[in-house]
Amino acid sequence: MALFSIFPRRKTFDHGIYPVEHKELTADKPIRRLPFAPELVIPLEQHKGKPAIPTVRVGQEVVRGEPIAEADGHVSVPMHAPATGVISDIALAPTAAGPKALAIYLKVYQAASQRVLFGLERDLATLSREALVAAVQQAGLVGLGGAAFPSHVKLMPPAGRTIETVLVNGCECEPYLTCDHRIMLEQTESLVRGIELVLRATGAERAIIGVEDNKLDAVEHLRRQLPAHLPITAEAVRTKYPQGAERMLITSLTGREVPIGGLPADVGVAVYNVGTLAQMGELLPKGQGLIERVVTVSGPGVERPGNFMVPVGTPVRFLLEQVGLKDSYGEVILGGPMMGMAVASLDVAVTKAVSGVVVLEREDLDLAERKVYPCIKCGACVEACPISLNPSVLGELAQVREYAAMAEHYHLDQCFECGCCAYVCPSNIPLTQYFRIAKAINREDK
Amino acid sequence: MHIAPPASAGPFVHGGASIARDMRLVMLALLPATLFGLWQFGWPALLLFAITLATVVVTEALCLWLAGRPLRPFLGDGSALLTGWLLALSLPPWAPWWIGVIGGVIAILIAKQVFGGIGQNPFNPAMVARVALLIAFPVEMTSFVAPVPLGSDAAPGLGEALAIVQGGAPLDAYSGATTLGVVRTALDQGETLSGILGTSFAPFSAALGLHGGSLGETSALLLLLGGLGLIFTRVIGWQIPAAMLGTLALLATVMHIHDPTHYPDATYHLLGGATMLGAFFIATDPTTSPVTARGRLIFGAGCGLLIYVIRTWAGYPEGVAFAVLLMNACTPVIDHYVRPRIHGRDRRGRALVGAEHPETRR
Numbered sequence: 033m034a035l036f037s038i039f040p041r042r043k044t045f046d047h048g049i050y051p052v053e054h055k056e057l058t059a060d061k062p063i064r065r066l067p068f069a070p071e072l073v074i075p076l077e078q079h080k081g082k083p084a085i086p087t088v089r090v091g092q093e094v095v096r097g098e099p100i101a102e103a104d105g106h107v108s109v110p111m112h113a114p115a116t117g118v119i120s121d122i123a124l125a126p127t128a129a130g131p132k133a134l135a136i137y138l139k140v141y142q143a144a145s146q147r148v149l150f151g152l153e154r155d156l157a158t159l160s161r162e163a164l165v166a167a168v169q170q171a172g173l174v175g176l177g178g179a180a181f182p183s184h185v186k187l188m189p190p191a192g193r194t195i196e197t198v199l200v201n202g203c204e205c206e207p208y209l210t211c212d213h214r215i216m217l218e219q220t221e222s223l224v225r226g227i228e229l230v231l232r233a234t235g236a237e238r239a240i241i242g243v244e245d246n247k248l249d250a251v252e253h254l255r256r257q258l259p260a261h262l263p264i265t266a267e268a269v270r271t272k273y274p275q276g277a278e279r280m281l282i283t284s285l286t287g288r289e290v291p292i293g294g295l296p297a298d299v300g301v302a303v304y305n306v307g308t309l310a311q312m313g314e315l316l317p318k319g320q321g322l323i324e325r326v327v328t329v330s331g332p333g334v335e336r337p338g339n340f341m342v343p344v345g346t347p348v349r350f351l352l353e354q355v356g357l358k359d360s361y362g363e364v365i366l367g368g369p370m371m372g373m374a375v376a377s378l379d380v381a382v383t384k385a386v387s388g389v390v391v392l393e394r395e396d397l398d399l400a401e402r403k404v405y406p407c408i409k410c411g412a413c414v415e416a417c418p419i420s421l422n423p424s425v426l427g428e429l430a431q432v433r434e435y436a437a438m439a440e441h442y443h444l445d446q447c448f449e450c451g452c453c454a455y456v457c458p459s460n461i462p463l464t465q466y467f468r469i470a471k472a473i474n475r476e477d478k
Numbered sequence: 479m480h481i482a483p484p485a486s487a488g489p490f491v492h493g494g495a496s497i498a499r500d501m502r503l504v505m506l507a508l509l510p511a512t513l514f515g516l517w518q519f520g521w522p523a524l525l526l527f528a529i530t531l532a533t534v535v536v537t538e539a540l541c542l543w544l545a546g547r548p549l550r551p552f553l554g555d556g557s558a559l560l561t562g563w564l565l566a567l568s569l570p571p572w573a574p575w576w577i578g579v580i581g582g583v584i585a586i587l588i589a590k591q592v593f594g595g596i597g598q599n600p601f602n603p604a605m606v607a608r609v610a611l612l613i614a615f616p617v618e619m620t621s622f623v624a625p626v627p628l629g630s631d632a633a634p635g636l637g638e639a640l641a642i643v644q645g646g647a648p649l650d651a652y653s654g655a656t657t658l659g660v661v662r663t664a665l666d667q668g669e670t671l672s673g674i675l676g677t678s679f680a681p682f683s684a685a686l687g688l689h690g691g692s693l694g695e696t697s698a699l700l701l702l703l704g705g706l707g708l709i710f711t712r713v714i715g716w717q718i719p720a721a722m723l724g725t726l727a728l729l730a731t732v733m734h735i736h737d738p739t740h741y742p743d744a745t746y747h748l749l750g751g752a753t754m755l756g757a758f759f760i761a762t763d764p765t766t767s768p769v770t771a772r773g774r775l776i777f778g779a780g781c782g783l784l785i786y787v788i789r790t791w792a793g794y795p796e797g798v799a800f801a802v803l804l805m806n807a808c809t810p811v812i813d814h815y816v817r818p819r820i821h822g823r824d825r826r827g828r829a830l831v832g833a834e835h836p837e838t839r840r
Contacts, residue, residue, distance in 0.1 A: 049493065051491060051493070052491075207491065279821060279822070283821070289821055289822045290822055291822050291823075292820070292822040292823050294822070363486075363490060365488070365490060367488075368488075369488060369489060369490040369491045370489045370490075370491065371488050371489070372487075372488050372490070373487045373488070374486045374487070374490070392490055392491075396490075396491070397490060399491070399492040399494055400490055400491060400492040402492075402496070403551050405497055405551070405555065405596065405597070406594075406595065406596055406597035406598065407597050408497060408596060408597040408764050408765045409597065409764055409765050409769055410764035410765075410769070411715075411764065411768070411769035411770065411774075412495065414769045414770055414818065415715075415771070417818075418821065419820055419821035419822070420818035420819060420820050420821055421818075421820060422769065422770075422817060422818070424769050425769075425813075443820055443823075446820060449487075451488050451489030454489050454492070455489050455491065455492055455493050456493050456495060457492075457495070458495040458496050458497050458499070458500055459496075459497060459597070460492065460496070464487075464488070464489060465486075465487065468487060
């Protein structure tokens with residue numbers, strides 16, 4: 033037994049990879065505020081579901097925190113003004129995904145206050161479950177881990193399903209990112225309040241905060257801070273990518289697998305990111321909306337990496353000017369280097385889904401951009417795929433454009449593009465890109 | 479600030495694995511056994527080794543040139559060199575030069591490039607060449623010498639070695655067959671095992687490799703060491719060697735208990751012939767073995783079974799090459815039927831119902 037305690041076997045899932053973490057660049061950097069950018073660009077579609085509908089006119093003055101767009105139906109959320117200023121335009125703006133999309137341009141008044149001027153304090157204890165769910169939607173809350181799925185939708189499981197366990201995702205398995213780590217250390221009170229609200233809204237029996245064991249300080253801190261009267265525990269899970277993927281974390285912590293085509297609710301679970309719940313705990317009592325988020329700005333291409341509270345709509349260019357962009361930079365990535373997207377233009381704005389801005393230098397990209405060799409069927413990708421697909425065969429099929437067969441016989445639709453296969457491939461085949469293209473073509477053919 | 483980075487999506491980082499790196503590590507792992515073999519069999523072995531390697535590199539270059547593919551990246555990946563290296567290790571150490579040349583050409587041209595080059599060959603190129611040579615030139619491929627280490631009195635000098643490699647070795651130099659060959663012949667002549675093995679098999683010296691045999695197959699210990707190194711560095715999985723050696727040992731033990739006078743025990747099979755080289759370096763070739771862990775267990779077990787069957791009941795004293803090639807042929811079938819259970823599905827590919835983890839690991 034003594035031997036086992038020296039090498040603790042943490043809970044985890046099968047397969048996966050161990051990329052270099054690079055978290056030391058920002059792990060001990062407290063969350064800081066930055067000045068407002070002169071102009072914010074707030075896309076109306078920052079979340080999964082329908083885009084928000086603007087409720088402001090061009091030329092209208094808004095104060096920080098005021099609603100500027102309303103939700104379009106159930107699977108949608110409103111937007112709030114991240115700063116005091118005047119609406120200068122409602123027009124197309126570049127997005128990280130590529131195509132331009134409608135956005136609200138907000139000219140920020142000089143010397144505008146960081147104080148939130150719009151909100152309606154309320155007593156949450158008296159709210160019914162339905163009112164709580166509505167309040168979450170009004171706050172414009174979405175999954176801040178990167179998925180940006182409207183948070184209130186997950187509070188209402190489909191008929192016949194109940195949520196027994198709320199899993200709080202503090203894994204942060206992407207290299208470089210440390211915003212969730214800092215949130216767990218610095219916004220513990222809000223986080224606990226957020227978990228409490230979700231427990232009430234879902235009627236769940238317990239909540240488990242899952243944290244990768246490269247952040248044991250956060251686990252210990254949470255354990256000290258968690259109130260004894262709440263059924264909330266903090267648990268360390270193995271540091272392995274993609275531990276923070278919803279389906280992987282569910283398996284690690286509960287031993288259950290979400291059935292194909294099913295929802296986490298099918299196994300009695302709802303998963304929330306720590307950042308989402310910290311914001312929920314912060315915003316709901318004040319009756320405010322989500323107007324800023326914690327973003328890790330890091331990577332070798334950044335001079336002063338750190339964790340920053342960034343107003344939604346801040347252009348990436350402005351953010352990078354604040355931290356210093358080295359001339360030798362190669363790619364600017366929104367999110368982490370495994371699943372993130374390189375921006376085509378620095379005019380892209382930070383949205384609710386952006387957990388990190390990682391700047392890699394040219395030489396960092398060389399390894400991933402070496403010559404591509406033919407597949408040697410070594411099976412490294414098969415050993416890496418967290419959902420046990422066969423990327424080797426899928427890749428061969430993609431090369432001969434058998435996209436339909438990939439979906440029909442090899443479960444392409446289950447791939448969530450975590451990038452493990454491409455990361456381990458000795459032939460350097462861009463498998464994840466292949467699968468992304470194949471899925472897009474299959475969607476079009478339908 | 480000039481800004482126009484191209485749009486793309488992750489992963490932007492890579493683990494650093496490459497074909498060239500894996501090939502280099504395999505060659506590094508082969509180095510101890512190779513140096514031992516070269517020392518043991520002297521100049522003729524060294525010349526044969528060099529000729530074989532030169533042949534595969536030249537053949538690979540010619541094929542790439544004919545196919546219009548870039549030379550540098552494909553020669554640089556080291557795969558052809560490794561094929562030649564493995565082939566050379568499996569040849570009789572004093573075989574004439576043209577054995578190395580013909581073997582090298584068969585391995586690269588017929589067994590690899592004809593199928594489309596690296597990653598496309600269904601059969602292990604080195605073993606295709608070995609088997610082709612064995613069938614075409616049975617005398618040259620079964621003429622083994624007793625070890626005459628470099629520096630010893632009996633060791634041929636460079637001039638003598640040149641004559642040997644040109645095919646002019648005195649016949650009496652070939653002291654006969656390998657342990658496997660001796661035993662097989664004697665058993666066929668009705669002798670009992672204890673009588674034969676008492677004179678020609680000592681497990682300890684067999685493990686060290688102090689006996690006649692193919693150029694690089696004699697030292698089971700050094701091959702095992704290199705193989706374990708490859709498993710440790712994760713260049714190869716443990717499944718194929720474990721299943722192959724385990725199956726072979728199990729069969730040998732069972733048969734030995736059943737009839738000790740005719741069936742040698744497990745040490746004889748594990749330490750003799752190409753068993754170690756095959757288990758760690760030949761059967762583990764990624765291209766020609768299954769991609770899943772379970773598939774590899776089946777593949778390895780199949781190799782072990784076939785080796786035993788061929789050595790014991792078929793026409794050849796040694797069966798590693800045949801066994802591996804036969805299992806190579808089964809690889810596509812294994813990969814078709816043995817697939818990993820997909821997350822959220824049962825083994826038959828249906829969505830999980832009840833959602834409890836079907837394999838209770840924890």
